[in-house]
Amino acid sequence: MTEALKTGATIGILGGGQLGRMLAVAAARLGFRTHIFEPGANPPAGDVAHALTTAGYDDVDALTAFAKSVDIVTFEFENIPTDALDVIENITLIRPNREALRTSQDRLVEKQFLESLGLTVAPFADIANAADLEAAMTTIGAPSILKTRRFGYDGKGQSRLRSADDAAGALADMAGNPAVLEGFVNFTAEVSVIAARSPSGEVACFDPGENVHRDGILHTTTVPARLSAAQRMDAVLLAAKILNALDYVGVLGVELFVTPQGFIVNEIAPRVHNSGHWTQNGCAVDQFEQHIRAVAGWPLGDGSRYADVVMENLIGDDMDRVPELAKQRDTALHLYGKADVKPGRKMGHVNIVKRPS
């Protein structure tokens, strides 16, 4: 597909969670229809999509029918089985491309890629077994974090090592999965850059947001982040370098540690990102629409910030606060319509807009 998608075209989205839901709404805002593919029942995105396929990623017939029913395919999460992508790619275009997915699906490959661009990452070592870990403990040492190479999110698949004594337990936590040991980075803040690139190579970044985590899950993102003008420029150039190297099309999230020696890239996510939710209430075009525009081959929109925003995730029992939050001044609620409240489950978020004084 080299032409821009026309209004009325259908965009297929792999994954029916809250990111798929907000992508579907953004697509509708541009006059597109969406078709969600999701194995789980009652996915949040299904409520705002033109069509929903409920099937597993190993269901070749369902994947084939899905791919044939849409004009292009994108995704809301990076851990899509390769075989499923192969089926789809035989029929229609996937954006962002497979290379971006391949790179970000594996922490080791991702870190090697970032290093190859001249970017700084935390010290790391490939850990296949106890001997690897023992060797890495002499170079990287503790404190450090052992992470599975694949399928980790929101702090899952991670184990902290406070000393070498924790090594055996941490390795057991990996359950035999390939892992990476990451040295602990002494950072003053974590920021993220939500960056977009169009098929023609146009790049646009939203203002960096400053992230605070709780229990391994994003708690708040505040814009503007406390960065100097030079740091802002650095962050944008760094994100553009990643997008260009991957010949990327769509929105990509880049998490950066701020240190006195400069930025250290924590990780990249080849999709819209929780730390970009503030854009829904601070920009004319938000990250979800920016992603859809890029995927559809439309010009990127104006994502410049016209208000300061604090985004706060509503996790698990935070839903009990909704009646109070609904009354609160300058507050935009975004709930995901998930039926079951579970501890650690992202149920919604709130954007608190700071009006210009």
Next chain:
Amino acid sequence: MTEALKTGATIGILGGGQLGRMLAVAAARLGFRTHIFEPGANPPAGDVAHALTTAGYDDVDALTAFAKSVDIVTFEFENIPTDALDVIENITLIRPNREALRTSQDRLVEKQFLESLGLTVAPFADIANAADLEAAMTTIGAPSILKTRRFGYDGKGQSRLRSADDAAGALADMAGNPAVLEGFVNFTAEVSVIAARSPSGEVACFDPGENVHRDGILHTTTVPARLSAAQRMDAVLLAAKILNALDYVGVLGVELFVTPQGFIVNEIAPRVHNSGHWTQNGCAVDQFEQHIRAVAGWPLGDGSRYADVVMENLIGDDMDRVPELAKQRDTALHLYGKADVKPGRKMGHVNIVKRPS
């Protein structure tokens, strides 16, 4: 229903046009599901709703099943047949209430209601036949406008009288339908107030917007409107008076003519209103969410304006401008996904945000 609707509940919406579409998105943002009832095929709202019933308003079985499948019913337009409402109301609650619908479905009843509140409307006369019109021409005279009492919108069902010579032709245009003759008002501007009221009687108004029409259809709404502080206060009090008198629940649009002698009420619409679309990009809570909040029995949100906005409708061939508009700075596109472009058809709108300087 006296309790607030819980996240996950289903809101039924009568009418599947762009207003229903944007109501459905707002409902989803609060975690509600929507079920659209619409006689026409491929309604814009169907693309973002959990469920869609395609059936006529005379289909009692379909109306019954629809009403049973939802927790409450609202609507995107006022010209819903009374019989259909009777069927629904036997099963579930309709908000806004029937009285508001009855009042606004008939221009004569509406004007009499507004006068009964001590509000000023244009001189008017009930026109059932040629004799009525002849009599009215001696009191109201020309220029004036003959309008059908029911089912008019976007300048449809209206005929201008430049002189008494136009009377016969204008009456013929009404095709025997009951009509109202309205005296021409010499106004300096038209503004509208988008007002909301909750079941507990809480009232909130968005900042008045200033409207410009072209060919009988809204062309632009600009906020802030050029009004004095005293005029703003007048406009809000006037809207609140209407809402309270109707024991109204939901969003209501009030169109006002600005004259040196004060406001003249042009018309009211018991629903979200085209002149309130700017709120999508200027407020933490827009008119669509405000309506859903009221209907769901939630507290009204903060609709105070944090940016200046110009809303422009995209009508018919204006769609050809979309590729250019998509590149334009400070511009938020809202397209309705309608398949066929027709002259005079509302295809989308654009909100141009003026960032604080």
